[in-house]
Every structure is written in structure tokens, then in C-alpha cells.
Amino acid sequence: MLTLTSPCCMTDPIGIIAGNGIYPETFIAHARKAGVKKLAMCAFESETQSENADKVDAIEWVRVGQLSKMIKFFKREGVHHCVMVGQIAPKNLFDLRPDIRTLLMMARLKQRNAETLFGGIANELKKDDIELLPATTFLEELMPAPGLVAGPTFKKRRQDDIDYGFQIAKESSRLDIGQTVVVKNGTVLAVEAFEGTNECVKRGGSLGKGGATMVKVSKPNQDMRFDVPVVGPATIQTAASAGVDVIGVEARKTIILAKDEVEKLCQTLKVSLVAR
Numbered sequence: 415m416l417t418l419t420s421p422c423c424m425t426d427p428i429g430i431i432a433g434n435g436i437y438p439e440t441f442i443a444h445a446r447k448a449g450v451k452k453l454a455m456c457a458f459e460s461e462t463q464s465e466n467a468d469k470v471d472a473i474e475w476v477r478v479g480q481l482s483k484m485i486k487f488f489k490r491e492g493v494h495h496c497v498m499v500g501q502i503a504p505k506n507l508f509d510l511r512p513d514i515r516t517l518l519m520m521a522r523l524k525q526r527n528a529e530t531l532f533g534g535i536a537n538e539l540k541k542d543d544i545e546l547l548p549a550t551t552f553l554e555e556l557m558p559a560p561g562l563v564a565g566p567t568f569k570k571r572r573q574d575d576i577d578y579g580f581q582i583a584k585e586s587s588r589l590d591i592g593q594t595v596v597v598k599n600g601t602v603l604a605v606e607a608f609e610g611t612n613e614c615v616k617r618g619g620s621l622g623k624g625g626a627t628m629v630k631v632s633k634p635n636q637d638m639r640f641d642v643p644v645v646g647p648a649t650i651q652t653a654a655s656a657g658v659d660v661i662g663v664e665a666r667k668t669i670i671l672a673k674d675e676v677e678k679l680c681q682t683l684k685v686s687l688v689a690r
Contacts, residue, residue, distance in 0.1 A: 597627050
């Protein structure tokens with residue numbers, strides 16, 4: 415296992431499996447800050463932001479499902495440790511054009527959800543001496559402690575919706591349905607499924623017609639190598655537009671991306687972000 419505080423890890427190449435959004439960019443900045451000398455990024459066509467190419471030392475563009483090409487790239491660059499950062503749009507997971515290695519991996523899966531798919535990828539990487547590190551590597555400072563993270567204080571009655579939302583979201587995530595719910599006055603308005611967090615929030619917010627609460631949690635026994643809860647500026651903007659003005663997340667298990675921007679948006683849009 416890589417010891418991130420040891421000098422050797424900073425000179426060894428680290429691979430990045432980069433999805434969409436600002437998560438990859440954030441990881442790159444913090445890895446550089448930690449002293450990592452070489453970053454090799456596997457980027458996905460129509461997903462990864464192209465501007466990240468100038469921030470890494472090597473890059474390979476692949477389609478979703480090209481596992482062999484990704485592993486060959488990492489081996490060529492001398493990568494033995496990598497991270498998975500950023501999401502893949504759900505529609506692209508149904509538009510797979512898998513190579514032989516991916517087909518064989520998927521054939522061994524009894525269920526196909528984020529945990530089994532990403533776990534299968536981790537197992538394939540391990541066969542080639544590439545270890546998948548926690549998605550929180552170098553990002554621990556972005557995981558908030560309990561308390562109000564940003565935005566205005568809220569009325570005590572809203573805490574009841576946060577508590578109830580946590581109860582429902584923990585159960586929903588345990589069943590591999592989704593990690594986000596929207597509630598209002600003790601009623602569940604929306605539960606995240608395959609459509610993703612933002613679409614769940616839009617649906618729940620429209621039903622709530624203002625004053626709704628979003629809760630996003632980690633799974634019970636969360637595998638921190640992938641699918642770690644993330645909140646960023648887009649989350650705050652989506653919530654505010656949908657009429658969701660309180661967001662509850664799980665303390666020390668949620669990554670807050672672009673925290674300065676999140677704090678400004680929460681104040682401007684009157685959205686309270688709290689870690690429980």
C-alpha cells in the first residue's frame with residue numbers, strides 16, 4: 415500500500431482516471447501541492463475537460479469501455495498507483511463500446527451498478543500491478559467537520575428534515591439505489607437513482623415548490639476508492655434553482671470542491687450547507 419507521507423510516493427508517477435467536472439482539476443492541483451512529480455491522466459472522450467491536458471505530464475484519450483487501452487497507457491508511463499476522480503455521465507455508461515477485457519470483466523459481474531463496475535475495474539488494474547487509491551487522496555482538507563459549512567443559519571425545524579433525509583439516504587444507498595434524497599416537512603420528494611444527483615434535486619425541488627432539503631450521504635461501508643460524495647458550485651446552483659435551500663452532507667466523508675466559490679454561492683443564493 416502506498417504511504418502518501420513517504421518521500422518515494424512523490425517521485426513515483428500517479429495515474430488519474432479522469433471523469434467530468436472540476437474534480438480532476440482539483441486533484442491535480444492538490445497532488446502538485448503535495449509534491450507529486452509526474453501525473454499521467456487517462457481522459458474520456460466527451461467527458462474530461464480538455465484544458466486538464468496542459469496540467470499533467472502524460473495523457474491518453476479513450477472511450478468509456480476501453481479498459482485495455484487505459485491499462486497499457488498506465489504501464490507505459492510506469493504507473494503503479496492511480497486514482498479515479500470525476501463522474502461519467504450515466505448516458506455514456508449505456509453507450510459502452512467495450513473492448514474484450516471490459517466484456518470479460520462485465521461478464522463476471524452479477525449486478526451492474528457503480529460499486530460493482532468500479533470494483534471490477536479496480537480488480538483488473540490490480541492484475542497489472544496498479545493499485546487504485548482512495549478518491550480522497552491529497553484531498554482530506556476538503557472534507558468538512560460537523561457543523562455549518564457555508565450559507566445562512568436555518569431554523570431548527572429544518573434539522574428534522576436533515577435527520578430524516580439521512581435515514582432515508584443511508585437506506586437507499588445501502589440498497590445501491592442512490593445516495594441523495596430530497597425531503598420537505600417529513601415527506602420524501604425524490605430519491606436519486608440512475609439519473610444522478612442534479613436531476614434528482616431538480617425533480618424533488620419542483621415538487622417541493624420551495625423550502626426543500628437535499629441530503630447526500632456516503633454508502634454504509636463506503637469504498638473510498640470511488641463514488642465518494644462530492645458537492646461543488648454546480649450542486650449549489652442546481653439546488654437554488656430548484657427551490658432547495660438546505661443541503662445536508664456527511665461530515666468527513668464528503669468532498670467540497672471549489673470551497674471558496676461554494677461559500678460565495680451559498681451566501682448569495684441563500685443556501686445553507688451543513689455537515690452532519
